[in-house]
Amino acid sequence: EEGSARTFDAWSPPPAWRVTRRTHDEHETIALALRQIARLEPGQRLLDFGCGHALGTGLHLEAGIDVVLADQSAAYRSSAGVRWGLPVHDLQSIREVEPVHALCAFSVLQYLSDEELEALLTLAQAKLFPGGTLVLGDVIPPDLTLARDLGDLLPRAWSPRRLAEHLWSVGTLVLGGRYLATRRSQPLRTWSEEALRARLLEAGFEAERLPNIGPNKARTTWLGRKPAGGARSAGSS
Secondary structure, three states, X not given: OXXXXXXXXXXXXXXXXXXXXXXXXXXXXXXXXXXXXXXXXXXOEEEEEOOOOOOOHHHHHHOOOEEEEEOOOHHHHHHHHHHHOOOEEOOOXXXXXXXXXXXXXXXXXXXXXXXXXXXXXXXXXXXXXXXXXXXXXXXXXXXXXHHHHHHOOOOXXXXXXXXHHHHHHHHHXXXXXXXXXXXXXXXXXXXXXXXXXXXXXXXXXXXXXXXXXXXXXXXXXXXXXXXXXXXXXXXXX
């Protein structure tokens, strides 16, 4: 395990640069990949933990997936609730929801302390049906530099529109100063493969590392499968 406890409040206000057409496209891509790796089918339930603006929720709903939203930030809870007309749970009320088939925490682990991660894994064990899937996306490895991380925001297919949007969003991010200042004062938490695999196995999940389903390709996505029989597992590779 790398890093130390993080204060989430500094990251909570929804920065305007994230809500662009490009960001919507990325969240839709993530939503489609999530349904595939979590093996979600119509009629099943997904808990989106740390949902933010919940930009991919529409695709899940269109596919017949019942979505439960949760976020620690009041600003994001308000944004997602207005956007979808759904209740958005805080860390207390989420404990009362019915069991789910998958729990996704995308771009969340970098902000969690040891205690918060333990609470998330405990929640996943309590709320997932046997055979259900925990998806941890956008996990940052210890050797990832800030320059490499921001470089992944470059558009994959160049066009005047994509280039202009990229320059606007990243320029706003960097010139605004808040993002870089926050990353310097509160470096995002990183995880080695060995450390995160050990934490998942310790929590009773079968652990599997995958390429990241988000735009930052140097990051990773992890699956934690809850054993169908309910027994704690020795894990898999």
